[in-house]
Amino acid sequence: MSEKKLSANEGIKTRSNYLRGTIAEGLADLSTGSLSEDDQQLLKFHGSYQQDDRDLRPxxxxxxLEKAFSFMLRIRLPGGVATPHQWLETDRMAMQYANETIKLTTRQAFQLHGVIKSNLKRTIKEINDCAMDTIAACGDVNRNVMCNPNPFLSSVHAEVIQAARDISxxxxxxxxxxxxxxxxGEKMTTTEEEQEPIYGKTYLPRKFKITIAVPPSNDVDIFANDLSFIAIVENGKVVGYNVAIGGGMGMTHGNEATYPRIADVIGYCPAEKVVDVAEKVVLVQRDYGDRTDRKHSRLKYTVQDYGVDWFLKQINSYLGYDLEPTRPYHFEDNGDRYGWVExxxxxxxxxxxxxxxxVLDTPTYPMLTGLREIAKIHDGDFRLTANQNLMIANVSAKKRAEVEALLEKYGMHRAHEQSAMRLATIACVALPTCGLALAEAERYLPEVITNLEEKLEEYGLRHDAITVRMTGCPNGCGRPFISEIGFVGRGPDRYNVYLGGGHAGQRLSKLYRQDVAAGEIIDLLSPILKRYAKEADEGEHFGDFVIRTGYVNATVQGDDFHKNIKPEATATAG
Known part of the structure; x- marks a missing residue:
């Protein structure tokens, strides 16, 4: 049998001369706002996606006219930490070159939307001028390394943020x-071929995502990522990390060979070995990941196909020593803690x-302006959370009153005085800029929550932090497949509805209803929420309840994700 043909992207990478392609020439061509198809793929490695305003297409x-092309720029922030100066510079670039908003991503990065081609190089240079960058924010490489912002143990945060930076x-x-x-920069003139010591000429088969969590908080959703490290803390110090591999959210509608997967915790390494372990896991994926089918090329499929034991054996072989047995840990939730903490x-x-x-200004809520004013006087840092929220961190006692006054002046001091469900939401960008979006997400989820809140008040559930996530397509950028309620875009104003994810992000949800019209969501969920309010055991989370009461089956792993889904059989459960 002949070998399977490599995917088209492998050829693009091979021909690219280490990610150069003809990007420079394309930027100089002002007859179009677009780049060539090959360069659009290579551009991702440099931290940008070509997009267009889909609202304007008709x-x-x-x-x-040509589509209204523009570019999204993703700014890497290992661990999600930015200085006040970096915040102000990001704000300035958003106003000067982008669409006057800052997007905080689910991977603790900044995104700027609406940058036109003629401003792209200038914007990237200015990002680098303030000690940030966009390289490897996208593409078939390791992406932005995430870590828990942890406001409680500052010494531990200092250790994990350093680990995130070192890995990155x-x-x-x-x-x-x-x-x-x-x-x-000066162009290479040597006749010797350039080298990529870790990635090689064709980089990884697909994107690679790393997180670090500090229990009991799983706010970075370690089980949804290719590689994660769970900090083991003793006497206020990180002594080492449990290692988790093989998580990932993306799938394709109608393709049962694709599925989300929860990571497996496979061992433990001392703190000083964390970079070495990260490298060797990347190398195993580089050497064994599927380069023939990009829908089957993530690490989760390598782990699923070869087996966890095989993958662990390969890691140990590449390391030259064995990972130690997993150490005890416990997660309680994957949400943020709002308001002030000392x-x-x-x-x-x-x-x-x-x-x-x-982050934007509206006539009734000038949040962008308010944060700009806080950044001007702030003596600490800003931390982006994996739930798309913002921590104004390390505020000194002498500055707290000033920060509090600005929060109140711009209406931000009570932003968290809302239903616990709204505070536990994530939405991807989706329409109008994401080219993959099949349905709305960021622009529509707030309306869904507003309508659900009427029911929450009626049922006495205002303070129940049920995790809700909505994405415009099944690629899973908002991690909907581990939320207690997940909406995944299937078409214009239509969603697949998932239920039963773990409250701490430790369990996949299951498909409850397929192809639900947007206008039917409230009627679909209301009876379930009402029953939860009446029948839940003390302390029982919503995701656990819907499994116990039979709305969905207990979740299974890997390629079994699509099996035993019988939404028609659950119609009487409510």
Whole structure:
């Protein structure tokens, strides 16, 4: 039998001369707002996606105009920590080059939307000028490394943020293409071929995501990522990390060979070995991941196909030593803690709810302006959470009153005084800019929650933090497949509805209803919420309740995800 043909992207990478392609030439061509198809793929490695405003497509088509092309830029922030200066610079670039908003992503990064091609190079250079970058924020490489913002143990946060930065730096592509194209770096003139010591010429088969969590908080959703480290803390110090592999959210409608998967915790490593372990897991995926089918190329499929034991054996072989047995840990939830918190060092942290992670000014809520004013006087840092919210962190005692006054002036001090369900939401960008979106998410989820809140008040559930996530497509950027209620776009104003994810992100949800019209969501969920209010055991979470009462079957792993789904049989459960 002949070998399977490599995917088209493998050829693009091979021909690209280490991610250069013809991006520089495409940027110079101002006859179009677009880049070539191959360069659009390579551009992702540099931290950008070409997009267009899909709301404008019909009118521009009518007038025979090119699509309203622009570019999304993703700014890497290992661990999600930014200085006040970096916040102010991101704000300035959003106003000057983008669409006057800042998007806080579910991976603790900034996104700027609406950057036109003629401003792309200038914007990336200015991002780098303030000690941030966009390289490897997208593409078939390790993405932004996440870690728990943990406002309670500042010493532990210092250790995990350093680990996140060390891993990020070690796994950053070494190609000079980024500096040549965007920062006017000196072009290589040597006849020797450039080297990528970790990735090689074709990089990874697909994207790779790493997180670090500090129990009892799983706010970074370690089970939804390719590789995760669970901090083991003794006497206020991180002594090491449990290692989890093989998580991932994306799937494709109608393709049962694709599925979300929960990561397996396979062992433990001392703290000083965390970068080495991260590298070796990446190398195993580089060498054994599927390069023939991009829908089957994530690490989760490598683990599922070869088996967890096989993968662990490979890791140990690459390391030259064995991972130690897993150490005990416990997660309680994957949400954020809002409002003011004081840590053991006497510093204060305020976590601000940001709906959909979209920081902008509206006539009634000038949040962007308010945060700009806070950044001007803030003496700590800003921390982006994995739930798209913002922590104004390390506020000194002498500055707290000033920060509090600005929070109140701009209406942010009570942003978290809302239903617990709304505070536990995530929505991806979706329409109008994401080219993959099949349905609304960020623009529609707040309306769904508003309508559900009437029922929550009626049933006495206002303070129940039921996790709700909505994505415009099944790629799962908002991690809907581990939420207690998940909406996944299937078409215009239509969603698949999932129920039963773990409250701490430790269990997959199950498909409850397929192809539900947007206008039917409230009627579908109301009877279940009402029954939960009446019949839930003391302390029982919603996700556990819907499994116990038979709305959905207990979740299974890997390629069994699509099996035993019988939504028609659950119609009488309510």
């Amino acid at each position: 009118d521009r088509r009518k007038h025979r 730096a070690h796994l950053t592509p070494q190609t000079r293409a980024y500096h040549e194209i965007w920062l006017d 840590d053991e060092a006497g510093n204060f942290h305020f976590t601000l709810f940001v709906s959909g992670g979209r």
